[in-house]
Amino acid sequence: MKRGRRALAGVGVMLLVLGVAAVGYAQGRDADGSRMQARQLAPGASHSDAISPPRDREDWFFVRVDEARELTFSLRAQRGEAKMTLELQGATGDRLGVSTTEGGKTALARRVNPGIYYVRVSGEGGRYELRVR
Structure with a gap:
């Protein structure tokens, strides 16, 4: 037995x-390649990561907001010529804004209500830093 x-x-x-x-x-x-695997970021935080296609085409993050406020996301690519895209989505997947790097930098600001917001970073590849304020 x-x-x-x-x-x-x-x-x-x-x-x-x-x-x-x-x-x-x-x-x-x-580990953060889909919306379901999004990493949490808090306002005031920054996160360094890398996109490395073909397996790692995008990184996902989420921010929880407790009161109406202005959220600003800034993205800086280490290689200034690398094209990267920053996209902000609401909890239901509605697109709230998209911005593409120019000279290795971009920013996206939106007034938001309490809730959860998702951010997708995608691009050609390379290291980057994402900040949320």
Whole structure:
């Protein structure tokens, strides 16, 4: 009986490992590559990351706002010539603004009500810094 349980446990572990490997392969190494995987940023915070196509085409973030206010997002690409896009979305996916870097920099400001807002950074590739105020 113990031998049968060990065999079943071994099969379970194998399926778990295969499942994790399949998810890892499907998502690549990109832990923030979809809206469902968005990382939280707080107003006043900054985050450095990189886009590296073809597997890592975009990074997602979200900001939780407790009161009506002006939100400003600024994006700076390390390589000034790299084209990167900054997009702000509401909780339901409605596009609130889009801006593309010029000279490696761009900013996007919007007056928002309380809620959750999503930011997508995409582009040709390279390191960047995203700030939210």
